[in-house]
Amino acid sequence: MTRLAARVGRIDSSGIRKIFDLARSLKDPINLSIGQPDFDVAPAIKDAAISAIRAGRNTYTQTQGIPELRELVVRDEASYTGRTYAPEQVLITSGVSGGLFLALLTLVDDGDEVIIPDPYFVMYKHLVNLFGGTPVYLDTYDTGFGIDAERLEKLITKKTKLLLLNSPGNPTGRIFPKAELEAIAKVCAKHGITVISDEIYRAFSYVPTTSMAEVYPETLVLVGHSKTFGMTGWRLGYACGSAEIIQAMTKVQQYSFVCAPSVVQYAALACPNVDSTDNINAYRRKRDLMVGILSSKFELAPPDGAFYLWAKAPNGLTGDQFVDLAIKNNMLIIPGSVFSERTSHFRICYTVKDEVLKRGAELLCKLADSKAAKG
């Protein structure tokens, strides 16, 4: 019999898998579970990909990414965060997932503690466990899903290595304001903690947003193309940070991913020609629509960005119980237990057509009032 490595026993994908299996078994469900945009890749980017294939850009690239794309990243980051990176401080990755994988593999030693604000993006906990680290959760439920710097400092021990931030956040849509980031930076500087800042939803900001890299130099920023340009299947993103970390991540990429997909790297050179404003405004409007309908029946934190709503299950039900009820009524949403050590909430993704969204919101309200929900 094969004996699997112990590390895979430390991770578990049953929660989210159950939802995806159910998605396949339901007939035409109202599906508010999928965390991706509903717009397609812009024609200019598609054309650039097709041209790249035709021009024979089909071979391995430099492990660190093609120089033209790294230069574009340097320019984009300078205009977004005011920080100027040297090209060796930029690594092109296979999505932010690739960036997270390399960053954690590069930075986490056995027994290192990684502080993760709770709720969190599902991958963080599992990757930290996979690589032998210990996730330490910073509960944010009673601080409006913000980070209390004093609470953060109390969690720090001699073993603390990293803080993982995600703003705008999945699943809450919370954006950490500049003052909050500055308070976090002060604590991290005092204790010599590196921050990994996952800014994949940066473009989907409905209030002013600041990058952690602006206020704290020891930040490794992860940015991705998946959500901004609707190219989740194309697998592209990048990491910027100290040359030491980026070079170490590059070494690990050399023996794992090798390089991000070549054609997609060339296609991404067309991204500056694409205006995403309409797509982003459409999601802002959908957010307002959902908050407007659901606020009367659910306790929810109006999101500042991304495209999720994080709501408390009604009438003392757990998120899992409420999601079961939704599934019985042919609607898919995700139980909060997938994203949290608590089980009180559920997540909605609102990147669907208005008509489906309205039907979904009405059904959610009906379920909140139903006898089944009230027990």
Ligand code: PMP
């Ligand atoms: N970080 C967050 C917070 C996410 O929500 C996602 C995707 N759902 C990712 C990273 C990974 O995205 P990708 O690998 O497609 O860039």
